[in-house]
Amino acid sequence: MPVQSPVRIGVLGAGWFASRRHCPDIAAHREAELAALCRRNPDQLARMAEAFSVTATFTDYREMLDSGLLDGVLVCSPHDLHYDHARAALDRGLHVLLEKPITLDPDEGRALVALADEKGLALVVAQNPPYWSHCRYLRDKIQQGALGEIEGAAIHWVGNARGVLGLEPLPGDMPGVVKPTLYRANAAQNGGGFLIDGGSHLICELLWCTGRRVISVAAQMDDAGFDVRCALALHLDNGAYATVSQCADSQIRAKRQHSLYYGSAGTAVMRGFPFWVELECDQVVERFGEEELQEPPSPVGDFIDCALGRGAPEIEGETAVHVVEIINAAAQSAREGRTIAL
Template sequence: MSKVRLGAIGAGWWATSNHFPIFAAHPDVELVGVCGLGPELTEIRDKFGFGFATEDADELLDAGLDAVVITTPHDLHHPIAAKALDRGLHVLCEKPMTLNADEAWDLAQRAEKAGTVFLVPYGWNYKPFTVAAKKMLDEGGIGEIQYAVCHMASPTRGLFGNDPTHMLERWNSATAPNPTTWSSPARGGGYAHGQVTHSSALLFWLTGLRAASVAGRVMTAGAPVDLFDAGVIRFDNGALGTLSGAATLADGDKYQIDIRLFGTDGVMMIDVERERVTLSRYDGTRTELEITPDEGEYECLIPPARFIELITGASSENNSDVEVAARSVELVDALLRSSSQDGAEVAVHA
């Protein structure tokens, strides 16, 4: 096909430091227009080569696009993505896809009806070692999953506490993260929506599990939003699991994602921090993947490129589609509801 006519809604720190450079350099992309707020918008238009800039999302969506990338504050994802899907556009929507389960599954239904690509850019879902781990699981490496551990920790206490200095240094963006996005409960701020979205989406993509119920607690430790999260999960297949998250690693520490899966035929461990994937089967077979040093470090280079490849037909592998994202959203939504009810077990879905 001809170049993908792409528009962007949202022009903040993550869009300008990650997505826009990738799309601007992609030979199969035409950057039609960018929608955002603030005096920097014209400069951003010129820097990345967008055809026009506007503060009106509808104007952009009606500009003859094939696809749109959405990097607005979390609470605006659903209405914009819904409009895009209803126009038959391909959508790359930042994480968390939405803030509640109903909106997440609404987008899933709209995407199915539209028949277009919907990708949520979870970087760890595209790492060679996680792709290899999923292949082993899909081949029955541990049998049926009976118990799952999913833990994440990040050096993000400043981001959720109104001081994004470390994140700016990490991502080298001239556009500061907006504190109203990351440290406002009403806008989806907090560690659960901001980071547990990563680990849970990785878990659901790897395993195909879906949470049925959760009993959860969160703690703010004096911050405006949650810094610590914990939950006990029942999955649809009857398996038990735990989910945990902590925002307070020291600046510069490596991100932690630790997923441990216990099945009827064996055990798999996936450790992002120490870059390990091991499979230990009860028949005595043991496998440990060789992983390139620093492959566990977070980056999001493949998902935007894969989005274009899915549109053009160059790839059919979507490791973070709308259903994976919806399963993550519904679990985080239920965890927060449970915490507001003193940790009572609540249903994740009907």
């Protein structure tokens, strides 16, 4: 059910992350209008409205969704509210751009995907890999057969997220119009610790770039209820094995990531931040920095195209659901000390 340009977007959960990433993109997009903002704290809502010159503000999301001012909604609320908020928007015939994870319960995620399909609405989940140039380059090469059959993969991420996880005071120089609400410090609201949050991008990278699914998970975590450090062993549906590990309390605050993909015809290496990608096939090595690769779409740009009927989401809904399935299985594996089949 495409709409007309400009796409009028309301932000549900108009806070720190939305102010850093999505709201500036909406405001700058020539085919979008930042039409309304919603959050429960009136003072912070006023600050957001002033920063982005928005006159329509709401402290009750239902009133915003029923206002008639919107064609679509950006959902940036705590993870445990994603299903209720996205469902409410879809029920009202509104397109949805949903921050990751899609939901905490895979069945609820599939229900959202099915409802969006039934109503002909866009449901775009903002996982990073589809919107990163190095991941898009790797995915294209894998789809073209440059690496051959994927035989193994390893993804490692090290950084410091202690502040947003509520484990130490937030830095005083954090970007954004308002500070984080620290819902990530609440395991029930967040759905766990770091893996369901920033760590979900690592799992999405593996799935989205390779096109594979995971059939079993074995994991170790420092705390299965609120992980900061963890390591996952993943059995892929083509017989290959992959590992994903994270350390979110490093003494070095700069984010470091190293991804390796081994194929029957070549090897790919991605390293950041900032990212570069290296491909070795037939003893020929190609290496590119992100600035040398094709500029990727943004989640907002992808959402606008979908709402206007110009294409499908960069990430399929089922892939976003599978990310959550794997994370839930990892937590279960760490609790029970056994491999979990999917």
